[in-house]
Amino acid sequence: MRNFITPFLFFLLSFIFSCSEDVNEAIEDAVIIDPNPDQNELYFPPVTSEEWETITITNLGWNTAAEQTLYNFLEEKDTKAFIILKNGKIVVEKYFNGGSVSDNNPWYSAGKTLTAFTVGLAQQEGLLDINESSATYLGTQWANIATDQEQAITVRNHLTMTTGLDYTNILLQNCINFDCLTYLNEPGSFWYYHNAAYTLLTDIVAEAVNTDYNSYFDTKLKSKIGMNGTWVNIGYTNIYYSTARSMARFGLLNLNKGTWNNTQILKDQNYFTQMITTSQNLNQSYGYLWWLNGKSNFRAPAFENEFSGELIPAAPDDLIAGLGKNDQKLYIVPSKNLVIIRMGDDTGQALLGPSSFDNDLWIKINALIN
Known part of the structure; x- marks a missing residue:
């Protein structure tokens, strides 16, 4: 156990000279608080409560003059919530x-x-293995494509937006029905932000686990x-x-x-x-x-x-x-x-x-x- 006397005296002297709220809190927990904490050490809020420690813009030495400009911009842009x-x-x-x-x-x-x-x-x-074919988890005929085309698409292709499934019909880009999933490119040969291919990952994980x-x-x-x-x-x-x-x-x-x-x-x-x-x-x-x-x-x-x-x-x-x-x-x-x-x-x-x-x-x- 850490020696109690030295930290206690340190914090007591700090209290006498500064009377700051932060030091008062430190005194209450003087046995476990390091008087020279690493400011870059990550803090994690408790898993079972809404408590969350804070630090001020001033204490970080940030530019307080820019604070309100940021808030005005966020409000003007219909922001609901903003956290740093x-x-x-x-x-x-x-x-x-x-x-x-x-x-x-x-x-x-x-x-x-x-x-x-x-x-x-x-x-x-x-x-699950991301290098396995999607058909390992989705089964056969999950897409309206040939068997060899289906086998060539891996879980990794879904993660990287490179399945090669047809994305050109904008009305079907979210559709995960069999008839909506057709062949366009060889897997891994083209990148396109295709939501349907991504959404199938939910089914892949569910089947795997x-x-x-x-x-x-x-x-x-x-x-x-x-x-x-x-x-x-x-x-x-x-x-x-x-x-x-x-x-x-x-x-x-x-x-x-x-x-x-x-x-x-x-x-x-x-x-x-x-x-x-x-x-x-x-x-x-x-x-x-x-x-x-x-x-x-x-x-x-x-x-x-x-x-x-x-x-x-x-x-x-x-x-x-x-x-x-x-x-x-x-x-x-x-x-x-x-x-x-x-x-x-x-x-x-x-x-x-x-x-x-x-x-x-x-x-x-x-x-x-x-």
């Missing part, structure tokens, strides 16, 4: 336009990151980190709804490479690394359903062509992100120990994932944190 975590602690938590801390908001395609993580959990348990997808997700991921929320079927799509704090919890888990506090959840670090790095040679800015910044080019939803330059030029190069319809944003920046969440209504971009809002927002964020 630094080293796991809440620096900014703001709700606008009628939003509140208890509201469950849709993640839309930002929720694809949840699925990518869950696939990794099933694989680490030996229940021999239970329904939602139950597996809740048991293996959601409950482990104290998230709330639920998957909701809307048409052919499966949309996750949760509070902004729950999205922040998932971001913090990935900032720490799949480990929550001292509990390893995604132990397979090879999979984690593959998930957040370029997964194919067709879209440098895409991992396993995660968007990646800092690359020399990118492809975007609803476009067949490649664009030159970084996905979000104003953002740090090591940023990884979950990006969803109506500009739902889950940003993780490992170099700065940042997790940033934006949930809300359409900002005016009306795009499925990346948009110019990303860059505009990061210009405002940079003014605050630099």
Whole structure:
């Protein structure tokens, strides 16, 4: 056990000279508080409560003069919830336009990151292999294509948007019925943001783990980190709804490479690394359903062509992100120990994932944190 006298005297003297609220709290717990804590050590909120430690913009030495400009921008862009975590602690938590801390908001395609993580959990348990044919889990004739074409599509193709299934009929891009799933390209030869191919991952996981997808997700991921929320079927799509704090919890888990506090959840670090790095040679800015910044080019939803330059030029190069319809944003920046969440209504971009809002927002964020 740590010697009690030295820390006690240290904090007692600090109390006499400063009388600060922070030191008062430290005195109460003087036996276990380190007087020189590592400011870069990650904090994790309790799994079973809503408690969450905070740190101020002033204490971090950030630019308080840029704070209100950021909030005005967020409010103008129909934001409901906005959170910044630094080293796991809440620096900014703001709700606008009628939003509140208890509201469950849709993640839309930002929720694809949840699925990518869950696939990794099933694989680490030996229940699934992403290099296996999708037919191993979906059975034969899951798509209206020849048997050899069906066998050639792997789970990894679903994770990387490279199945080769026909995406050209915009009315059928979400449809997972047999007749909607037809052949266009050889698997792995073309990248296109095809929601139907992604949605099938839910069935793949469910068959692999021999239970329904939602139950597996809740048991293996959601409950482990104290998230709330639920998957909701809307048409052919499966949309996750949760509070902004729950999205922040998932971001913090990935900032720490799949480990929550001292509990390893995604132990397979090879999979984690593959998930957040370029997964194919067709879209440098895409991992396993995660968007990646800092690359020399990118492809975007609803476009067949490649664009030159970084996905979000104003953002740090090591940023990884979950990006969803109506500009739902889950940003993780490992170099700065940042997790940033934006949930809300359409900002005016009306795009499925990346948009110019990303860059505009990061210009405002940079003014605050630099």
